[in-house]
Each structure stands twice: as C-alpha cells, then as structure tokens.
Amino acid sequence: MNTPVLISDFVNRKSFIELDARARAQSLFDEGTYKELVGPFDRIESPWLAKQGIAPQSDDGCIVIKGKIGGSPAVAIAFEGAFQGGSVGEVSGAKMTAALDLAAKDSEAGKSTAAVLLLETGGVRLQEANLGLAAVAEIISSALVLRRHAPVITIVAGTVGCFGGMSLVAGVSSYTIMTREARLGLNGPEVIEQESGIDEFDSSDRALIWAIHGGEQRVGMGLADSLVEDDADKIAAAVRDSVHKGVPDKHRTEQVELYRARIAALDTSSQIDPATLRQQWANPKGVVR
Amino acid sequence: MEKIEFNYPEAKRLITKRAHVGVVGSGDMEVLLEPNSEEGARVFITTSVNGFGNAWKAVFDRFFSKFDGAVRIYINDAGATPGSVLLRLEQAVEVIEQ
Numbered sequence: 321m322n323t324p325v326l327i328s329d330f331v332n333r334k335s336f337i338e339l340d341a342r343a344r345a346q347s348l349f350d351e352g353t354y355k356e357l358v359g360p361f362d363r364i365e366s367p368w369l370a371k372q373g374i375a376p377q378s379d380d381g382c383i384v385i386k387g388k389i390g391g392s393p394a395v396a397i398a399f400e401g402a403f404q405g406g407s408v409g410e411v412s413g414a415k416m417t418a419a420l421d422l423a424a425k426d427s428e429a430g431k432s433t434a435a436v437l438l439l440e441t442g443g444v445r446l447q448e449a450n451l452g453l454a455a456v457a458e459i460i461s462s463a464l465v466l467r468r469h470a471p472v473i474t475i476v477a478g479t480v481g482c483f484g485g486m487s488l489v490a491g492v493s494s495y496t497i498m499t500r501e502a503r504l505g506l507n508g509p510e511v512i513e514q515e516s517g518i519d520e521f522d523s524s525d526r527a528l529i530w531a532i533h534g535g536e537q538r539v540g541m542g543l544a545d546s547l548v549e550d551d552a553d554k555i556a557a558a559v560r561d562s563v564h565k566g567v568p569d570k571h572r573t574e575q576v577e578l579y580r581a582r583i584a585a586l587d588t589s590s591q592i593d594p595a596t597l598r599q600q601w602a603n604p605k606g607v608v609r
Numbered sequence: 610m611e612k613i614e615f616n617y618p619e620a621k622r623l624i625t626k627r628a629h630v631g632v633v634g635s636g637d638m639e640v641l642l643e644p645n646s647e648e649g650a651r652v653f654i655t656t657s658v659n660g661f662g663n664a665w666k667a668v669f670d671r672f673f674s675k676f677d678g679a680v681r682i683y684i685n686d687a688g689a690t691p692g693s694v695l696l697r698l699e700q701a702v703e704v705i706e707q
Contacts, residue, residue, distance in 0.1 A: 360629045360641060375686055376655070378629070378639060402634030402635075403632055404633075
C-alpha cells in the first residue's frame with residue numbers, strides 16, 4: 321500500500337474560505353465577546369437594487385461585528401462575496417464608514433479599537449455607481465483617520481479576491497493578510513482582458529492570474545504582509561498578532577519614494593514574468609537600500 | 610423582480626426565536642424568520658425571477674403542511690430552485706427549534 325496519507329491536517333482543518341462572511345468575522349473574535357451591529361433583522365437594504373430588478377439582501381452584503389480580539393477591542397467589517405460579488409454600495413459603504421469612524425472615536429478617547437476588514441469584493445457596485453465611488457472615498461478617509469490610532473487589518477482570503485476601489489482600501493490598511501487562494505489587484509483580470517485584449521491578459525489562464533494577483537506573489541513582493549493557510553484558527557492567530565503589533569512605524573502608503581524608486585528601477589526592455597518581478601523588486605538595481 | 614405574499618392563518622403555534630440563513634447569491638436565497646406579532650403566519654417574497662408564483666405557492670403549501678409556527682418569513686431570492694427553497698426553510702426552522 322501507499323505510505324500513510326499526510327494530508328490529515330489539511331482535511332481536518334476548519335476552512336476559512338468555506339465560511340460565509342458572517343461566520344468568517346465571528347471566527348476572529350474571542351469566544352462570547354462579540355455582537356453584530358445593524359444586522360439582517362434591522363433590514364437596512366439597498367434602496368437602489370429593487371428599482372433595477374435585483375433582489376436586495378437584508379444586510380446589504382456587509383456584516384459589522386464588534387467585540388474583542390486577543391483581549392483588545394476590535395470591530396470586523398466583512399463583505400459577503402456571494403452577494404453581488406461583494407460589491408460596495410450606498411448602504412454597505414455607509415456601514416463600513418460608520419464602523420471605522422466609531423472605532424476611531426473610541427481610539428481617540430483612549431480605547432484603542434482595531435478594525436479588521438474582510439474584503440471579498442469586486443469593488444464598487446455598478447448599480448449604485450456614484451454612491452459606491454463616494455463610499456470608497458469615505459471608507460479610505462475614515463481608514464486613514466483610524467490607522468493613526470489603531471491598526472486597520474485587511475484579510476483577503478478568497479475566492480472572490482479584492483479588486484477595484486476596495487483594493488485601494490486594502491492598500492491603505494496597516495497590515496494585509498492573504499491566503500494562497502486569494503487575489504488582490506486594482507483591475508480584475510476580466511476587466512484588463514476586456515479593455516486591452518486577450519493578448520495583454522488572458523483571464524482564463526489561472527496560473528498566470530494567480531502568479532500576478534495571487535497571495536503568494538503579493539506577500540512575496542511585500543505588498544501584503546502575511547501569507548496564511550486557509551485555516552480559520554491560523555487566520556485568527558494572524559489577526560491577533562497584527563492587533564498586538566499595533567500601529568506600524570510607517571504605513572506602506574507613506575513610503576511613496578521607496579515604491580517610486582522600485583518601479584523606476586524595473587528593467588522593462590523585455591516582458592517581466594512574475595518570478596523575475598519579485599526578484600527585481602526585492603533587489604532593485606541602482607536603488608540605495 | 611417580483612414581490613409575492615402569502616398568508617397561512619392556521620399556523621398559530623407561538624414562536625419566540627428568530628433565524629437568518631442563506632445568502633442572496635446566484636441560485637440561492639436568504640430567509641429571515643421571526644415571530645409574528647399577529648395570529649397566523651405571513652410570507653413576503655422578493656425574487657429577481659418573475660413568473661414563478663405558483664411554484665412558490667406549492668413550496669409554501671407543503672412547508673406549512675408540516676410547520677405550524679406563527680411567524681413572519683421574509684425571503685430575498687436570487688433564483689433558488691424549489692428544492693433549495695425548501696432546504697433553506699427547513700434550515701431556518703432548525704435554527705429556531707434548536
């Protein structure tokens with residue numbers, strides 16, 4: 321017979337990706353410390369979807385949970401990827417902004433409250449275009465206020481990934497946690513293919529897509545902080561670590577010169593493949609380190 | 610999109626808990642089940658698929674032939690099949706009767 325199966329850990333683990341947004345958010349908190357705010361029974365639905373013939377969802381695909389993580393106050397805001405691609409509309413955007421603002425208010429008053437954003441989203445909800453865009457701006461400005469006082473932690477676990485305006489929110493966060501299954505990028509693969517042609521980017525080429533947008537590459541390039549297995553306990557532990565680390569000395573988005581220099585140093589005379597990109601990025605030519 | 614309502618005045622058993630299950634994702638739906646303040650049960654459906662009123666009626670007639678709770682059921686549906694609808698309803702009942 322074959323050697324004993326070595327995948328029992330994998331089989332017995334509690335998958336994070338298989339949980340819905342609410343269960344994902346709940347799994348991060350200390351047992352018995354959390355409660356949901358503006359939950360489904362408050363029935364604050366999108367007023368715009370029904371007008372366009374689309375059934376709304378009673379929480380607008382945005383779940384807000386307040387509680388304690390590793391003993392510290394925290395709020396988790398999770399987007400449900402299965403509802404309208406996790407898109408951000410007027411209501412879901414307002415829920416996220418309000419949660420971040422309340423966390424900032426508590427933090428300014430001396431009760432440091434971290435925010436955990438679980439982003440499974442294609443970005444702005446096209447049916448609520450302008451309101452969604454405004455929401456992204458509000459979320460970013462609220463995150464920028466909060467991150468001065470307490471860490472803003474983004475989790476992109478998959479399988480939707482995090483794209484569009486919400487990828488900017490991931491960009492301004494203090495720490496980003498990803499799995500190998502997750503993808504993070506400004507323009508999604510299908511959007512790039514549609515706009516620039518299949519020669520530019522073949523969105524059906526999964527190996528290519530994950531080599532560029534995938535968690536391993538993002539963490540490898542330092543654009544995300546930790547690569548964690550699809551395991552609810554390990555992700556919760558990574559979040560607790562990030563909460564305890566507190567506010568980083570310098571956020572990624574405060575290091576404009578560093579990233580500008582890295583981009584300038586790339587050799588674009590030939591097509592760079594993802595592995596070479598990671599290498600060149602880590603050891604930029606002509607950049608004093 | 611279509612809105613459908615049903616009344617089941619015979620369902621009179623007092624219910625105290627509430628349940629929320631499911632996601633409004635393709636081929637799925639969400640159910641909010643809560644105690645009704647009046648006697649009997651009421652069902653409010655919002656579905657993005659038009660023209661299936663009879664199928665909804667058949668599913669709920671069957672559901673209320675076994676379930677007698679005085680509840681309000683709110684459904685947001687994104688094209689769940691009758692089988693999935695019944696499973697989601699049974700899941701919601703499981704939550705309130707735990």
